Amino acid sequence: MPRIAIIGGSGVYDPKLLQNVREEWVSTPYGKVRVKIGEYNGEEIAFLARHGEGHSVPPHKINYRANIWALHELGVERILSTSAVGSLNETMKPGDFVILDQLMDFTKTRHYTFYDGDESPHDRKFVAHVDFTDPYCPELRKALITAARELGFKYHPTGTYACMEGPRFETRAEIRALKILGADVVGMTQCPEAALARELEMCYASVAIVTNFAAGISREKLTHTEVVELMAQKSEEIKYLLMKSIKYIPEERRCGCKDALKGATGE
Numbered sequence: 001m002p003r004i005a006i007i008g009g010s011g012v013y014d015p016k017l018l019q020n021v022r023e024e025w026v027s028t029p030y031g032k033v034r035v036k037i038g039e040y041n042g043e044e045i046a047f048l049a050r051h052g053e054g055h056s057v058p059p060h061k062i063n064y065r066a067n068i069w070a071l072h073e074l075g076v077e078r079i080l081s082t083s084a085v086g087s088l089n090e091t092m093k094p095g096d097f098v099i100l101d102q103l104m105d106f107t108k109t110r111h112y113t114f115y116d117g118d119e120s121p122h123d124r125k126f127v128a129h130v131d132f133t134d135p136y137c138p139e140l141r142k143a144l145i146t147a148a149r150e151l152g153f154k155y156h157p158t159g160t161y162a163c164m165e166g167p168r169f170e171t172r173a174e175i176r177a178l179k180i181l182g183a184d185v186v187g188m189t190q191c192p193e194a195a196l197a198r199e200l201e202m203c204y205a206s207v208a209i210v211t212n213f214a215a216g217i218s219r220e221k222l223t224h225t226e227v228v229e230l231m232a233q234k235s236e237e238i239k240y241l242l243m244k245s246i247k248y249i250p251e252e253r254r255c256g257c258k259d260a261l262k263g264a265t266g267e
Protein backbone atom coordinates (compact mmCIF):
# COMPACT_ATOMS: atom_id res chain seq x y z
CA MET A 1 0.00 0.00 0.00
CA PRO A 2 1.66 3.31 -1.06
CA ARG A 3 2.19 5.73 1.86
CA ILE A 4 3.55 8.43 -0.45
CA ALA A 5 2.14 9.83 -3.71
CA ILE A 6 3.43 12.23 -6.33
CA ILE A 7 1.04 14.42 -8.30
CA GLY A 8 2.75 15.52 -11.50
CA GLY A 9 1.65 18.84 -13.00
CA SER A 10 2.40 20.34 -16.41
CA GLY A 11 5.40 18.64 -17.95
CA VAL A 12 5.48 15.84 -15.34
CA TYR A 13 3.37 13.10 -16.92
CA ASP A 14 5.10 9.88 -16.08
CA PRO A 15 6.72 8.44 -12.99
CA LYS A 16 10.31 8.23 -14.29
CA LEU A 17 11.67 7.50 -10.83
CA LEU A 18 9.54 4.41 -10.24
CA GLN A 19 10.24 0.78 -11.17
CA ASN A 20 7.81 -2.08 -11.81
CA VAL A 21 5.01 0.37 -12.48
CA ARG A 22 1.45 -0.96 -12.57
CA GLU A 23 -1.74 0.94 -13.28
CA GLU A 24 -4.81 0.95 -11.08
CA TRP A 25 -8.18 2.51 -11.74
CA VAL A 26 -9.57 3.62 -8.39
CA SER A 27 -13.32 4.14 -8.02
CA THR A 28 -14.34 7.12 -5.91
CA PRO A 29 -17.69 8.84 -5.13
CA TYR A 30 -16.51 11.52 -7.58
CA GLY A 31 -15.50 9.25 -10.44
CA LYS A 32 -12.74 6.84 -11.45
CA VAL A 33 -9.09 7.81 -11.27
CA ARG A 34 -6.09 6.31 -13.08
CA VAL A 35 -3.19 5.92 -10.68
CA LYS A 36 0.22 4.42 -11.39
CA ILE A 37 1.91 2.54 -8.57
CA GLY A 38 5.57 1.61 -8.63
CA GLU A 39 8.56 1.06 -6.41
CA TYR A 40 11.27 3.41 -5.32
CA ASN A 41 13.82 2.99 -2.57
CA GLY A 42 12.16 -0.25 -1.51
CA GLU A 43 8.69 1.13 -1.05
CA GLU A 44 5.52 1.62 -3.09
CA ILE A 45 4.87 5.11 -4.43
CA ALA A 46 1.70 6.25 -6.20
CA PHE A 47 1.84 8.64 -9.15
CA LEU A 48 -0.99 10.67 -10.67
CA ALA A 49 -0.76 12.95 -13.71
CA ARG A 50 -2.89 15.96 -12.71
CA HIS A 51 -3.77 16.86 -16.31
CA GLY A 52 -3.96 13.26 -17.53
CA GLU A 53 -1.21 11.49 -19.48
CA GLY A 54 -1.50 13.65 -22.59
CA HIS A 55 -2.23 16.91 -20.75
CA SER A 56 -5.83 16.57 -21.94
CA VAL A 57 -7.48 18.06 -18.83
CA PRO A 58 -7.29 21.85 -18.33
CA PRO A 59 -6.75 23.24 -14.81
CA HIS A 60 -10.36 24.34 -14.27
CA LYS A 61 -11.71 20.91 -15.28
CA ILE A 62 -9.45 18.68 -13.20
CA ASN A 63 -11.44 16.36 -10.92
CA TYR A 64 -9.46 17.35 -7.83
CA ARG A 65 -11.87 15.63 -5.42
CA ALA A 66 -11.68 12.31 -7.25
CA ASN A 67 -7.87 12.55 -7.42
CA ILE A 68 -7.32 13.23 -3.73
CA TRP A 69 -10.02 10.77 -2.62
CA ALA A 70 -8.42 8.05 -4.78
CA LEU A 71 -5.00 8.56 -3.19
CA HIS A 72 -6.61 8.42 0.26
CA GLU A 73 -8.41 5.22 -0.76
CA LEU A 74 -5.02 3.68 -1.64
CA GLY A 75 -3.72 4.48 1.85
CA VAL A 76 -1.58 7.46 0.85
CA GLU A 77 -0.67 9.76 3.77
CA ARG A 78 1.85 12.09 2.14
CA ILE A 79 1.53 13.91 -1.22
CA LEU A 80 4.32 15.73 -3.03
CA SER A 81 3.26 17.67 -6.11
CA THR A 82 4.87 19.77 -8.82
CA SER A 83 3.43 22.98 -10.21
CA ALA A 84 4.64 25.13 -13.08
CA VAL A 85 4.32 28.81 -12.21
CA GLY A 86 4.84 32.32 -13.42
CA SER A 87 6.95 34.57 -11.19
CA LEU A 88 6.04 38.00 -9.84
CA ASN A 89 9.18 38.17 -7.71
CA GLU A 90 12.32 39.30 -9.50
CA THR A 91 14.46 37.06 -7.27
CA MET A 92 12.52 33.98 -8.43
CA LYS A 93 13.73 33.39 -11.98
CA PRO A 94 12.76 30.85 -14.67
CA GLY A 95 14.29 27.50 -13.73
CA ASP A 96 14.21 28.22 -9.98
CA PHE A 97 12.48 25.86 -7.54
CA VAL A 98 10.10 27.40 -4.99
CA ILE A 99 9.05 25.29 -1.99
CA LEU A 100 5.62 26.84 -1.44
CA ASP A 101 4.57 27.77 2.07
CA GLN A 102 1.49 29.91 1.42
CA LEU A 103 -1.31 30.24 -1.12
CA MET A 104 -4.19 32.52 -2.05
CA ASP A 105 -7.23 31.16 -3.90
CA PHE A 106 -8.75 33.24 -6.72
CA THR A 107 -10.43 30.36 -8.50
CA LYS A 108 -14.15 30.57 -9.20
CA THR A 109 -15.90 27.48 -10.50
CA ARG A 110 -14.30 24.57 -8.71
CA HIS A 111 -15.52 22.06 -6.10
CA TYR A 112 -13.74 23.06 -2.92
CA THR A 113 -14.69 20.49 -0.32
CA PHE A 114 -15.59 16.87 0.40
CA TYR A 115 -17.94 17.99 3.18
CA ASP A 116 -21.21 18.96 1.51
CA GLY A 117 -23.34 17.90 4.49
CA ASP A 118 -26.27 15.69 3.44
CA GLU A 119 -25.37 16.13 -0.23
CA SER A 120 -22.01 14.43 0.24
CA PRO A 121 -21.85 11.36 -2.04
CA HIS A 122 -20.21 9.31 0.74
CA ASP A 123 -20.72 8.67 4.43
CA ARG A 124 -18.82 11.78 5.58
CA LYS A 125 -22.04 13.76 5.70
CA PHE A 126 -20.87 16.17 8.37
CA VAL A 127 -19.89 19.84 8.09
CA ALA A 128 -16.17 20.50 8.50
CA HIS A 129 -14.11 23.70 8.66
CA VAL A 130 -10.45 22.68 8.63
CA ASP A 131 -7.65 24.95 9.74
CA PHE A 132 -5.61 26.10 6.74
CA THR A 133 -3.38 28.72 8.36
CA ASP A 134 -0.36 26.91 6.97
CA PRO A 135 -1.60 25.06 3.90
CA TYR A 136 1.54 22.96 3.35
CA CYS A 137 2.91 20.17 5.55
CA PRO A 138 6.01 21.38 7.45
CA GLU A 139 7.59 17.92 7.40
CA LEU A 140 7.24 17.56 3.62
CA ARG A 141 8.48 21.12 3.10
CA LYS A 142 11.56 20.34 5.19
CA ALA A 143 12.23 17.21 3.12
CA LEU A 144 11.98 19.21 -0.14
CA ILE A 145 14.19 22.03 1.18
CA THR A 146 16.85 19.63 2.48
CA ALA A 147 16.89 17.75 -0.83
CA ALA A 148 17.08 20.95 -2.94
CA ARG A 149 19.93 22.27 -0.80
CA GLU A 150 21.86 18.99 -0.95
CA LEU A 151 21.42 18.80 -4.73
CA GLY A 152 22.74 22.35 -5.06
CA PHE A 153 19.67 23.49 -7.01
CA LYS A 154 18.64 27.17 -7.15
CA TYR A 155 15.69 27.12 -4.76
CA HIS A 156 13.64 29.38 -2.54
CA PRO A 157 12.53 27.88 0.81
CA THR A 158 9.28 29.84 0.90
CA GLY A 159 6.87 31.31 -1.62
CA THR A 160 3.26 32.46 -1.82
CA TYR A 161 1.27 30.97 -4.69
CA ALA A 162 -1.73 32.80 -6.15
CA CYS A 163 -4.13 30.32 -7.75
CA MET A 164 -6.04 31.75 -10.69
CA GLU A 165 -8.99 30.08 -12.45
CA GLY A 166 -7.38 30.01 -15.89
CA PRO A 167 -7.15 28.53 -18.38
CA ARG A 168 -6.08 31.90 -19.80
CA PHE A 169 -2.98 33.53 -18.40
CA GLU A 170 -3.27 36.78 -16.38
CA THR A 171 -3.61 40.38 -17.42
CA ARG A 172 -0.96 42.94 -16.56
CA ALA A 173 -3.40 44.48 -14.07
CA GLU A 174 -4.11 41.15 -12.36
CA ILE A 175 -0.40 40.52 -11.85
CA ARG A 176 0.06 44.09 -10.54
CA ALA A 177 -2.74 43.43 -8.02
CA LEU A 178 -1.40 40.01 -7.01
CA LYS A 179 2.02 41.52 -6.39
CA ILE A 180 0.47 44.12 -4.05
CA LEU A 181 -1.31 41.26 -2.26
CA GLY A 182 2.04 39.56 -1.66
CA ALA A 183 2.04 36.75 -4.21
CA ASP A 184 5.45 35.50 -5.37
CA VAL A 185 4.25 33.08 -8.04
CA VAL A 186 1.06 32.39 -9.95
CA GLY A 187 -0.50 29.17 -11.19
CA MET A 188 -3.84 27.45 -11.74
CA THR A 189 -3.91 24.15 -9.84
CA GLN A 190 -2.98 24.38 -6.18
CA CYS A 191 -6.58 25.17 -5.29
CA PRO A 192 -8.50 23.18 -4.27
CA GLU A 193 -5.89 20.39 -4.44
CA ALA A 194 -4.01 21.42 -1.26
CA ALA A 195 -7.19 22.05 0.77
CA LEU A 196 -8.76 18.73 -0.25
CA ALA A 197 -5.67 16.88 0.96
CA ARG A 198 -5.95 18.69 4.31
CA GLU A 199 -9.65 17.75 4.54
CA LEU A 200 -8.68 14.08 4.38
CA GLU A 201 -5.89 14.64 6.92
CA MET A 202 -3.18 13.95 4.34
CA CYS A 203 0.14 15.80 4.27
CA TYR A 204 0.64 17.90 1.14
CA ALA A 205 3.48 20.01 -0.24
CA SER A 206 4.29 21.39 -3.65
CA VAL A 207 7.49 22.32 -5.39
CA ALA A 208 6.80 25.10 -7.87
CA ILE A 209 9.07 25.43 -10.86
CA VAL A 210 9.25 28.93 -12.31
CA THR A 211 8.77 28.65 -16.07
CA ASN A 212 8.33 32.33 -16.91
CA PHE A 213 7.96 35.80 -15.52
CA ALA A 214 4.28 36.66 -15.17
CA ALA A 215 2.22 38.86 -17.49
CA GLY A 216 3.40 42.42 -17.60
CA ILE A 217 6.74 41.49 -16.04
CA SER A 218 7.80 39.28 -18.92
CA ARG A 219 8.52 41.22 -22.08
CA GLU A 220 7.47 38.17 -24.10
CA LYS A 221 4.00 36.81 -24.85
CA LEU A 222 3.14 34.05 -22.36
CA THR A 223 2.75 30.60 -23.90
CA HIS A 224 1.98 27.11 -22.60
CA THR A 225 4.64 25.93 -25.04
CA GLU A 226 7.26 27.85 -23.04
CA VAL A 227 5.93 26.27 -19.84
CA VAL A 228 6.14 22.72 -21.17
CA GLU A 229 9.54 23.36 -22.79
CA LEU A 230 11.09 24.63 -19.58
CA MET A 231 9.54 21.80 -17.58
CA ALA A 232 11.07 19.35 -20.07
CA GLN A 233 14.48 20.96 -19.54
CA LYS A 234 14.04 20.61 -15.76
CA SER A 235 12.61 17.08 -15.82
CA GLU A 236 15.82 15.37 -14.66
CA GLU A 237 16.30 17.85 -11.80
CA ILE A 238 12.66 17.46 -10.79
CA LYS A 239 13.08 13.68 -10.74
CA TYR A 240 16.23 13.90 -8.57
CA LEU A 241 14.57 16.40 -6.25
CA LEU A 242 11.55 14.14 -5.72
CA MET A 243 13.73 11.03 -5.27
CA LYS A 244 15.93 12.69 -2.67
CA SER A 245 12.97 14.33 -0.91
CA ILE A 246 11.24 10.97 -0.49
CA LYS A 247 14.27 9.71 1.46
CA TYR A 248 13.91 12.60 3.90
CA ILE A 249 10.20 12.05 4.62
CA PRO A 250 9.95 10.80 8.23
CA GLU A 251 8.21 7.44 8.73
CA GLU A 252 6.17 8.82 11.62
CA ARG A 253 3.92 11.83 11.08
CA ARG A 254 4.41 14.45 13.80
CA CYS A 255 2.72 17.29 11.90
CA GLY A 256 -0.77 18.70 12.46
CA CYS A 257 -2.05 17.45 9.09
CA LYS A 258 -3.00 14.05 10.50
CA ASP A 259 -5.38 15.69 13.02
CA ALA A 260 -6.93 18.24 10.65
CA LEU A 261 -10.49 17.11 11.35
CA LYS A 262 -10.09 17.35 15.16
CA GLY A 263 -12.18 20.37 16.15
CA ALA A 264 -13.18 21.03 12.53
CA THR A 265 -16.63 19.48 12.80
CA GLY A 266 -17.69 21.19 16.01
CA GLU A 267 -17.82 17.84 17.88
Ligand SMILES: O=P(O)(O)O[C@H]1O[C@H](CO)[C@@H](O)[C@H]1O
Pocket residue numbers: 008009010011050051058059082083084085166187188189190223224227228
Ligand atom coordinates in the same frame (compact mmCIF):
# COMPACT_ATOMS: atom_id res chain seq x y z
O1 LIG B 1 0.09 23.72 -12.11
P1 LIG B 1 0.49 22.77 -13.21
O2 LIG B 1 -0.32 21.51 -13.20
O3 LIG B 1 1.98 22.51 -13.23
O4 LIG B 1 0.09 23.52 -14.59
C1 LIG B 1 0.49 24.85 -14.89
O5 LIG B 1 0.72 24.91 -16.28
C2 LIG B 1 -0.47 25.32 -16.96
C3 LIG B 1 -0.19 26.61 -17.70
O6 LIG B 1 0.83 26.41 -18.63
C4 LIG B 1 -1.52 25.55 -15.90
O7 LIG B 1 -2.30 24.41 -15.74
C5 LIG B 1 -0.67 25.81 -14.67
O8 LIG B 1 -1.34 25.51 -13.47
Ligand SMILES: Nc1nc2[nH]cnc2c(=O)[nH]1
Pocket residue numbers: 084085086087164166168169170186187188211212213214215222227
Ligand atom coordinates in the same frame (compact mmCIF):
# COMPACT_ATOMS: atom_id res chain seq x y z
N1 LIG C 1 -1.64 31.25 -13.95
C1 LIG C 1 -0.40 31.02 -14.44
N2 LIG C 1 0.06 29.76 -14.47
C2 LIG C 1 1.28 29.55 -14.97
N3 LIG C 1 2.00 28.38 -15.08
C3 LIG C 1 3.18 28.68 -15.63
N4 LIG C 1 3.28 30.02 -15.86
C4 LIG C 1 2.09 30.58 -15.46
C5 LIG C 1 1.59 31.90 -15.42
O1 LIG C 1 2.24 32.87 -15.80
N5 LIG C 1 0.33 32.07 -14.90
